[in-house]
Amino acid sequence: MDPISSIMPVRSELTISPDTTALLIIDLNGKDAHPDHGLGRYLSERGIDTSKSYGRKAEILPNVKRLWEVCREKGVVVIHIRVAARTTDSRDMNRLHRLMGPLLGWSPIGSPEREFLREATPLPDEIVINKTSTSAFSSTAIDQLLRNMGIECLIATGGATDYCVGYTIRDAADRAYRVILVSDCLCTSAREAHEVVLDRMDRGMIWVKTLDEMLQMLEATERP
Amino acid sequence: MNQSELGQDPFLEAAFPIITVPQIQPTRMAMLIVDMTKGQADPHYGLGAQARAKGLEEEFRGYYERIEAMVSSILKLREVIRVLGGEVIYLRSVAQTSQLNELDDVYRAVGHCPGICPVDSTEAEFLDELQPSERDIVIDKLSLSPFNSTALDQILRNLGIEALIITGVRTDEAVELTAHGAADRGYWVVVVSDACTAASEDSHEAILRRLDVGLVRVESAEEVLNALLHKEWKHCP
Numbered sequence: 001m002d003p004i005s006s007i008m009p010v011r012s013e014l015t016i017s018p019d020t021t022a023l024l025i026i027d028l029n030g031k032d033a034h035p036d037h038g039l040g041r042y043l044s045e046r047g048i049d050t051s052k053s054y055g056r057k058a059e060i061l062p063n064v065k066r067l068w069e070v071c072r073e074k075g076v077v078v079i080h081i082r083v084a085a086r087t088t089d090s091r092d093m094n095r096l097h098r099l100m101g102p103l104l105g106w107s108p109i110g111s112p113e114r115e116f117l118r119e120a121t122p123l124p125d126e127i128v129i130n131k132t133s134t135s136a137f138s139s140t141a142i143d144q145l146l147r148n149m150g151i152e153c154l155i156a157t158g159g160a161t162d163y164c165v166g167y168t169i170r171d172a173a174d175r176a177y178r179v180i181l182v183s184d185c186l187c188t189s190a191r192e193a194h195e196v197v198l199d200r201m202d203r204g205m206i207w208v209k210t211l212d213e214m215l216q217m218l219e220a221t222e223r224p
Numbered sequence: 225m226n227q228s229e230l231g232q233d234p235f236l237e238a239a240f241p242i243i244t245v246p247q248i249q250p251t252r253m254a255m256l257i258v259d260m261t262k263g264q265a266d267p268h269y270g271l272g273a274q275a276r277a278k279g280l281e282e283e284f285r286g287y288y289e290r291i292e293a294m295v296s297s298i299l300k301l302r303e304v305i306r307v308l309g310g311e312v313i314y315l316r317s318v319a320q321t322s323q324l325n326e327l328d329d330v331y332r333a334v335g336h337c338p339g340i341c342p343v344d345s346t347e348a349e350f351l352d353e354l355q356p357s358e359r360d361i362v363i364d365k366l367s368l369s370p371f372n373s374t375a376l377d378q379i380l381r382n383l384g385i386e387a388l389i390i391t392g393v394r395t396d397e398a399v400e401l402t403a404h405g406a407a408d409r410g411y412w413v414v415v416v417s418d419a420c421t422a423a424s425e426d427s428h429e430a431i432l433r434r435l436d437v438g439l440v441r442v443e444s445a446e447e448v449l450n451a452l453l454h455k456e457w458k459h460c461p
Contacts, residue, residue: 002423002424002427003275003280004271004338004394004397004423006278007275007278007280008334008335008338009333009334011333094408094410095410096243096439099243099438133408134404134408135404135408137372138371139408167401167404170369171369171371171372171401173336174336174367174373175367176327176328178330191430192430192434200427204335204336204337204338205330205336
C-alpha cells in the first residue's frame with residue numbers, strides 16, 4: 001500500500017442520492033472506442049493488432065448499458081463526454097489534440113470519429129459535453145453545469161482510466177465532487193494494470209466500486 | 225517514440241506522434257517548485273509526524289531520503305532559471321483558516337489533499353534550504369492541482385510563460401496533476417525526473433512513464449541544466 005494511503009483518514013461509507021448524482025460516460029465515440037475509426041483505423045493501417053484493446057472496450061459496453069438503464073430509472077443525470085472540435089479546422093482545440101490531427105485528435109464534425117458508438121448513443125434529453133482537452137475541467141463549463149444541477153457525486157465509466165477518465169475525475173475530486181469509478185465499466189491503457197491504476201486512485205474523494213456494488217448502492221436509494 | 229520498460233501500449237506508442245517541442249526562450253519559462261514545505265517534505269513535521277505517530281516511520285524513510293537528495297538539483301535549477309531571466313513559482317497546499325474552513329467538509333474529512341495545513345503553521349513554511357526570494361512568486365492552493373483552486377493559469381499568461389519546468393512532491397499527486405493540467409492548457413512541460421518524488425518509488429516511475437507523452441517531457445536535472453545553459457534540449461530537433 002502506498003505510504004500516503006496508510007496515514008490518510010479512514011473514510012466512512014459513501015452514500016448517494018440520485019438527485020445529486022450524475023453518470024459520466026466518457027469517450028465512447030469512434031475516435032478511441034471503435035476498431036474501424038480513429039485510433040483503431042490508424043493502427044490497423046499500420047498492421048498493429050488492436051484486438052486486445054478493443055476487446056476490452058467491447059466487454060465493458062453491456063456493463064455500461066446496464067448501469068445507464070438503472071441510472072435513468074433512478075433519475076440520475078446522464079452526461080456523455082467526448083473530445084470534439086467546434087470549428088471545422090480545429091483552431092479551437094488545445095495544442096495536443098490539434099497536433100494529433102483530425103483522425104487521432106479532434107474528430108471533425110461529420111466524421112465517424114466524432115460519433116458515439118451505436119451502443120453508447122445519447123438518448124433524448126441527455127447532456128453531451130464536447131471537450132477540447134483531456135480533462136473535461138480544462139476546457140468546458142462542466143463544473144458550473146454540475147453545480148447548477150446540484151450534483152455532488154459523479155459515477156465514471158468509459159475510457160481510459162489513466163488518461164481521459166482519470167484526469168477528468170481527479171480534477172472533479174480536486175474540486176470536492178465525490179467520484180465513483182466503476183471498475184468493470186472502465187478500460188485502461190496497457191501501460192499499467194487496470195487494478196493498479198484503480199487502486200492508486202481509490203482514496204480521498206475517489207471510491208472504486210464494481211458494477212454490482214454500484215447497482216446495489218443505486219437500488220438502495222429512493223427514486224425522487 | 226516514448227519507451228517504457230513495463231507495459232508498452234501499442235496504442236500510445238504508435239498513436240502519439242513525435243511532437244516537436246519548439247525552442248523556448250528562458251524568459252518565457254517558469255520553474256515550479258511544488259509543495260516543498262516542512263509539512264510535506266520534512267520528516268519532523270506534517271505527514272512525517274503523522275507517520276511517526278502511527279509507527280510508520282520506516283515506510284516513509286525512502287521518501288524523505290529521496291527528497292533530501294533532490295534539494296541540490298532544485299537549487300541549481302532555480303539559480304540557472306533566475307540568472308537566465310525565467311520565473312520561479314513556489315506552490316504549496318495551505319488554507320487561510322486554522323480549521324481549514326475553506327475546504328468542503330467531506331474533502332477535509334477524507335484528507336483528499338494530504339498535508340494541507342493553515343498558512344501560519346510551521347508545516348506551511350518552505351524547507352529552510354529552499355526559501356523563496358523576494359522575486360519568486362508564492363501561490364497557495366487548496367487542492368492537489370493548482371489549476372483547481374488558484375489563478376496560476378492566469379498568472380502564467382500575465383507573465384507570458386509558455387513552458388514549465390516542474391520539480392517537487394509528490395510525483396503521483398500534485399506534480400502529476402500540475403504537469404498534466406498545464407499540458408492540457410497548452411503549456412510545454414518538462415518534469416524533472418530526479419527533482420521530484422513520491423512516497424512510493426513504483427508510483428513515481430509509473431507516473432513519469434504515463435506523463436511522458438504529448439506536450440510533456442520527462443528529463444533529468446542534468447539534462448535540463450545542460451539544455452538551459454547550452455540551448456540543446458534533448459527533445460528538440
